[in-house]
Amino acid sequence: RKEVEQDPGPFNVPEGATVAFNCTYSNSASQSFFWYRQDCRKEPKLLMSVYSSGNEDGRFTAQLNRASQYISLLIRDSKLSDSATYLCVVRRGANNLFFGTGTRLTVIP
C-alpha cells in the first residue's frame, strides 16, 4: 500500500469555484503534514503546513483528521493561477517526506 494516496484528477473547475482535494496516509506514526504545489516542469513549493486544529491561509484551508488518517485542502474562489498539481506530503521518522502522486487542478476561464 502506498504511504500517501491521492486522487490524481484532473479536476477542471471554472474560475471562482470552490474545490477540495483529499488525501489519506497509511502510517499512523506520521508526524507532520504539508501541501506542496508543483507547476508543470518546476520544483515542488510549500503551499502550507497542516496543523491538527486545521488552518487557513487566505483562500486555502487545510484540515487534518488523525483518527481517519485523512488530510484535505480546500481552495475557495479559484483563480487561473491556481492551476497546478497539488501534492499531499507527510513526514515520518527522521526527515523523509513521503509524497502522494499529486492532484492536477486546471482552473478554466
Added chain:
Amino acid sequence: DTGVSQNPRHKITKRGQNVTFRCDPISEHNRLYWYRQTLGQGPEFLTYFQNEAQLEKSRLLSDRFSAERPKGSFSTLEIQRTEQGDSAMYLCASSLEGQGVLETQYFGPGTRLLVL
C-alpha cells in the same frame, strides 16, 4: 538568488555513461536531501545528509548511485553505468535543523536526466 540551486538543469546521456549532479543548498541549511521524480508521480526520497554525514539511504538508491557532501555544504549525486530507467527529474532539497514538526524542506529546480 538565495534558494537551492542545482546543476546542470538538463542532462542527456547514453546508456552506460556516468553522470554527476550538483546541489547547492540554502546557505544556512545543514540538512540536504535528494529525491527522484518520474512523470505522473510524486518525488521519492533517495538519501539525506545532516551536515557531511549521510544518515539515510532509500532502497531506491542502488549501488550504481552514490551521493556525497564532503564539507557539509554542496552535495553531488553520481549515477554510474546509467540505464534508461534512470531517466527522471532529480530534485535536491534543504532544510534547517531545529524547527521540530514545522521544519520545511525547500526544493531546487531539479536536474532532468534523459538516458538514451
